[in-house]
Amino acid sequence: MSNHNNGQEPLLEGRSVSKNFGGLAALHNVDFVLYPGEIAGLIGPNGSGKTTLFDCLSRVQDITAGQVFFKGVEITRKKPYQVAHMGLARTFQVIRVYPKLTVLENMLLSRQWRGEGLLSQLRPSHPDTEERARQLIDFLLLDHLIDERAGNLSGGQQRLLEIGMALMPDPDLILLDEATSGINPTLIEAIKDRIRQLNKEQGKTFLLIEHNIQFIADLCSRVFVLNYGEKLAEGTPDEIAENEAVIEAYFGT
Amino acid sequence: MAATLSLTWRRYALGRWVLLLLVFLLLALPLPQVLIPERRLVTDSLLFSFTQMFILITLASNWNLTGGLTGYVDFGHAVFFGLGAYGTGILMGQPPWELWPEMLTGWNFWPALFIGGIVAAIFAVLIGSATLRLKGPYFSIAMLGTFVAMRELVRVVRPLTGGGVGLTLPPVLNRPLFYYLTLFMACLVVALMWWIRRTEFGSTLIAIREDEVGAEMRGINTTLHKITAFWIAAFLSGLVGGIWAYQNTYIDPDIVFVPTRTIDMVMMTMLGGLGTIAGPVIGATIIYWLRDVVWSNFLLYHQIFEGVLLIIIVLFASEGIMGLLGGSSGTGLGRLMRKWFRSTSNRKQPV
Numbered sequence: 001m002s003n004h005n006n007g008q009e010p011l012l013e014g015r016s017v018s019k020n021f022g023g024l025a026a027l028h029n030v031d032f033v034l035y036p037g038e039i040a041g042l043i044g045p046n047g048s049g050k051t052t053l054f055d056c057l058s059r060v061q062d063i064t065a066g067q068v069f070f071k072g073v074e075i076t077r078k079k080p081y082q083v084a085h086m087g088l089a090r091t092f093q094v095i096r097v098y099p100k101l102t103v104l105e106n107m108l109l110s111r112q113w114r115g116e117g118l119l120s121q122l123r124p125s126h127p128d129t130e131e132r133a134r135q136l137i138d139f140l141l142l143d144h145l146i147d148e149r150a151g152n153l154s155g156g157q158q159r160l161l162e163i164g165m166a167l168m169p170d171p172d173l174i175l176l177d178e179a180t181s182g183i184n185p186t187l188i189e190a191i192k193d194r195i196r197q198l199n200k201e202q203g204k205t206f207l208l209i210e211h212n213i214q215f216i217a218d219l220c221s222r223v224f225v226l227n228y229g230e231k232l233a234e235g236t237p238d239e240i241a242e243n244e245a246v247i248e249a250y251f252g253t
Numbered sequence: 254m255a256a257t258l259s260l261t262w263r264r265y266a267l268g269r270w271v272l273l274l275l276v277f278l279l280l281a282l283p284l285p286q287v288l289i290p291e292r293r294l295v296t297d298s299l300l301f302s303f304t305q306m307f308i309l310i311t312l313a314s315n316w317n318l319t320g321g322l323t324g325y326v327d328f329g330h331a332v333f334f335g336l337g338a339y340g341t342g343i344l345m346g347q348p349p350w351e352l353w354p355e356m357l358t359g360w361n362f363w364p365a366l367f368i369g370g371i372v373a374a375i376f377a378v379l380i381g382s383a384t385l386r387l388k389g390p391y392f393s394i395a396m397l398g399t400f401v402a403m404r405e406l407v408r409v410v411r412p413l414t415g416g417g418v419g420l421t422l423p424p425v426l427n428r429p430l431f432y433y434l435t436l437f438m439a440c441l442v443v444a445l446m447w448w449i450r451r452t453e454f455g456s457t458l459i460a461i462r463e464d465e466v467g468a469e470m471r472g473i474n475t476t477l478h479k480i481t482a483f484w485i486a487a488f489l490s491g492l493v494g495g496i497w498a499y500q501n502t503y504i505d506p507d508i509v510f511v512p513t514r515t516i517d518m519v520m521m522t523m524l525g526g527l528g529t530i531a532g533p534v535i536g537a538t539i540i541y542w543l544r545d546v547v548w549s550n551f552l553l554y555h556q557i558f559e560g561v562l563l564i565i566i567v568l569f570a571s572e573g574i575m576g577l578l579g580g581s582s583g584t585g586l587g588r589l590m591r592k593w594f595r596s597t598s599n600r601k602q603p604v
Contacts, residue, residue: 080470
């Protein structure tokens with residue numbers, strides 16, 4: 001499966017991305033390509049730079065050197081909201097919901113924004129937006145909490161809400177950062193099915209950071225491994241499982 | 254569930270009737286003396302007190318738009334009040350500068366007031382584009398600096414502002430006029446805030462307060478939203494400044510740019526509840542009358558009362574009266590600051 005993208009334009013591409021925090025090189029010359037329609041995984045030991053790479057690709061952080069392209073357009077200097085308008089959505093490792101707003105309001109605010117003027121926002125949310133929000137809330141089994149403030153939800157429920165917020169704008173590319181941590185196994189299966197379904201039926205592209213290797217193995221056609229800010233390996237889940245460098249990075253020698 | 258819902262609804266409907274009744278009572282208060290000049294239901298000084306209270310309610314509500322809803326705690330908001338006062342004052346009065354065009358003096362109150370508000374709004378867009386990039390206490394301090402700098406600037410630009418000597422406006426002694434004008438402003442601003450909170454724009458402001466990075470990543474142009482909230486608040490405070498200047502008939506830097514004016518707005522909003530619509534109204538009303546009573550009875554100690562009240566709010570009701578009542582989307586100053594410290598301690602600084 002890893003070769004089916006040959007000749008296709010990449011959806012997201014990082015060219016020699018480097019990121020330094022003071023003297024610490026969090027990322028060093030990482031090349032990264034993601035093709036439309038794939039589900040790819042990003043793994044690596046703690047502190048290997050996974051989340052930093054996510055932040056750099058989604059423009060939450062400025063990169064020190066290198067370039068990032070999304071849909072063939074360079075986004076290295078674009079604002080995060082502009083990247084979001086282009087069709088990129090993500091969740092965060094540290095949960096970022098709006099605690100004082102209700103579950104429904106959180107979802108409504110994550111709607112698809114296309115840079116429309118402020119005047120069009122001087123009204124309550126559009127009924128279609130609300131309809132979509134309610135459907136997603138139902139899917140995530142949060143319907144009994146719809147009017148509850150997000151800050152009152154449990155950690156797992158907040159993570160579900162965040163996934164819903166990422167799905168809400170109907171993006172082309174969804175980055176999920178440890179989306180399944182703290183969520184019960186039944187719901188993880190449901191999320192897995194949903195990701196597969198969105199991928200198959202609508203061609204959505206996913207990039208997942210996970211410590212849950214089973215989750216990665218079940219979903220991903222390609223896996224990237226980061227270690228000490230550098231790309232250690234890339235391949236199908238089976239190839240990665242047998243890669244000695246990866247095993248060494250995870251378990252030491 | 255259904256029972257609580259209907260109870261909430263009934264409470265809401267009841268609250269609306271009480272509010273309507275209150276507004277009608279306030280409307281009727283100076284009516285006798287408007288109709289028959291010799292008849293008075295209340296004394297002139299009481300009308301004046303109410304006028305001051307309406308001004309404070311309006312200012313606190315304006316401050317709440319940036320400070321409470323958007324979470325940008327502005328310690329220099331009175332600068333917009335001052336700009337409105339001077340904008341109106343210069344257009345209505347007679348600046349000493351000979352080169353100042355004749356056609357820009359001796360204006361009627363209403364157009365002068367409007368331009369005063371516009372001046373404040375334009376200044377808000379300019380200064381906001383710089384200061385709103387700062388977060389937490391940095392923004393607060395930058396706005397305090399702006400306020401002090403503007404006061405000194407007004408003092409220095411003597412030909413236009415009269416400097417320390419001040420400017421005199423055409424005198425008018427019409428208490429009911431100012432009473433109705435300030436009452437109208439207060440109602441207008443509170444209604445506007447109520448409406449904004451119900452629009453998508455209002456929710457985005459709270460989202461920015463709750464998590465600016467998240468809001469930006471989810472497609473909200475946070476800079477545009479922050480600046481818009483900022484200039485709306487500045488415009489309204491500019492209008493209040495203009496009304497105040499006309500009522501006072503005289504302005505100079507030290508009575509217009511009073512540092513405690515901003516502190517009043519912060520304190521009143523904190524007492525009522527940051528980021529709620531009713532909060533600034535409740536807070537301003539309580540503090541104004543409390544101050545009136547305490548001041549007239551314990552002249553020497555009246556500021557101690559306010560200090561103690563402030564400590565009590567911070568310790569026991571961090572989200573103000575509305576926070577104690579529960580169920581509001583408001584916040585507290587402490588929570589805003591904690592949020593800021595948490596976000597900076599987690600942030601790795603790129604070099």
